[in-house]
Amino acid sequence: MKTLANILIFDSGVGGLSVFQKIQNQLPMLNYVYLFDNEAYPYGELKPEILISRVTTLVCSIVKRLNIDMVVIACNTASTIVLPALRDILTVPVVGVVPAIKPAASISQKAIGLIATPATVERQYTHDLIKQYSSSIPVRLLGTTRLVTMAEEKLRGKAVDIEELKGVLGPLIDQIDVAVLGCTHFPLLHNEIQTVFGSDVTLVDSGLAIAKRVEDLLQLNNIGFQKKQKPYAIYSSATPWEGVALNNGLQQFGFSPVQTFRLQDA
Numbered sequence: 001m002k003t004l005a006n007i008l009i010f011d012s013g014v015g016g017l018s019v020f021q022k023i024q025n026q027l028p029m030l031n032y033v034y035l036f037d038n039e040a041y042p043y044g045e046l047k048p049e050i051l052i053s054r055v056t057t058l059v060c061s062i063v064k065r066l067n068i069d070m071v072v073i074a075c076n077t078a079s080t081i082v083l084p085a086l087r088d089i090l091t092v093p094v095v096g097v098v099p100a101i102k103p104a105a106s107i108s109q110k111a112i113g114l115i116a117t118p119a120t121v122e123r124q125y126t127h128d129l130i131k132q133y134s135s136s137i138p139v140r141l142l143g144t145t146r147l148v149t150m151a152e153e154k155l156r157g158k159a160v161d162i163e164e165l166k167g168v169l170g171p172l173i174d175q176i177d178v179a180v181l182g183c184t185h186f187p188l189l190h191n192e193i194q195t196v197f198g199s200d201v202t203l204v205d206s207g208l209a210i211a212k213r214v215e216d217l218l219q220l221n222n223i224g225f226q227k228k229q230k231p232y233a234i235y236s237s238a239t240p241w242e243g244v245a246l247n248n249g250l251q252q253f254g255f256s257p258v259q260t261f262r263l264q265d266a
Contacts, residue, residue, distance in 0.1 A: 005218060008068045009034045010059055012043040014155050014246075015148065015185030016074030017253055019097065022207030023072065023214050024254070030218075032232045035062055035261060039238035042145065043077040044119030055082040058237065058263060060089055066233075068092060070217060072210060074184045076116065080125045093217045099126060099182035100204045105134040107202060113172040115193075116182030118143035126182075140175060144168055151185035156245035160192045169196050181205040230254040235261035 007030050009020045020032060040046060040054055055078050059071055071086065071094045073079045079096030086094045099120065104112045112134060120126055121143035130139045146168050154160055172179065179201055181187050187205045194203055234255040240246050247257045 005030045005069045006067055007032050007214065008059070008063060008066075008071045009074050010036070010055070010071060010078070011074045011184060012037050012041040012078070013148070013185065014152055014250075015183060015188065016072075017155070017250075018184050018187035018205070019072060019074035019207050019210055021187075021253065023211040026208075026211040027215060027218075033062070033066055033068065034232065034234040034255065035059070035236075036234075037237045037263075038240060039236075039263065042117070042148065043075060044117050044145075048081050051078065052082050052085050054263060056085050056089060058261070059086060062235070062261060063090060063092060070095065070214065072214065073097065074210075076120045076183060077123075080123060095210060095213050095217070097184060097206045097210055099129060100180050100206045100209065101126075101129045101139070102133040103209070104178045104180045104204050105137050107204075108134075108137045108176075108178040110177040111138045111140055111175060113140045113142060113176035113179045113201075114182050115142045115144065115147070115169070115172070115179060115186060117145055117148065120182055140172055142169070142172055147189060148183060148185045151188040154188060155249035156242050157249060160189060162192060162195060165189070165192055166196050169193065173197065176201060178202045178204060231256040233259065235259050237261060237263055 009016050009032060013036050020034060024032060037054060037058060043051060063071060070092055073083060073096045076097055076099065083094060083096045099114060099116060121141045150160055179197060181203060187207060190203060232255050234250060236258050239260060240258055
């Protein structure tokens with residue numbers, strides 16, 4: 001039995017930190033490693049075959065090098081496209097994310113707003129989720145990349161422009177009672193989004209469900225725990241822009257400065 005479980009959180013950017021936060025809050029005794037593929041960011045613009053090649057190469061290499069026990073793909077685009085390939089290759093559990101349509105439909109009395117990247121909004125997988133879980137509750141779709149950038153900027157210390165945020169979210173204001181944060185970047189803007197929508201709108205995301213899934217799989221695999229002391233390691237596939245500001249933001253999450261883990265070295 002291992003004395004420490006190593007969990008890899010993977011995303012194209014820093015949005016997966018929202019997923020990490022939920023898992024770490026529930027399971028603080030684990031060791032976390034974060035890897036983001038900023039060289040190919042954003043993933044929604046990549047062809048599926050390129051995405052599969054990049055993610056499998058990066059993830060499988062770091063899993064082997066750092067003795068990872070479980071992989072969390074904290075990216076909706078990668079989860080819907082790459083998970084089958086990763087699970088075919090890896091022997092450790094791989095957990096993905098999907099927009100939280102199911103829990104949203106269980107509490108909505110009016111209409112759901114799905115806020116996600118344009119790629120997620122357009123993907124057939126998303127429309128299948130809506131059809132399966134929210135056939136009786138209308139779902140209004142809002143695709144945006146600006147919130148992704150705003151979340152990245154916030155982590156680097158830039159204040160969020162609430163008026164601009166109101167403009168982005170305008171089509172959903174006063175139209176919904178539940179908002180699904182369908183990109184892992186968006187929970188990093190939770191407080192600001194709540195301010196725009198007001199207290200009558202409930203915000204939901206997939207973070208808690210993922211944390212529960214991680215916990216269940218670890219118990220299933222009988223991995224023992226020994227408390228890990230921070231900081232955690234974080235890697236990027238290219239040298240991050242505004243590195244000092246980013247590292248300052250990451251420190252709040254318990255991470256050491258970013259190290260590079262390049263695709264050509266994987």
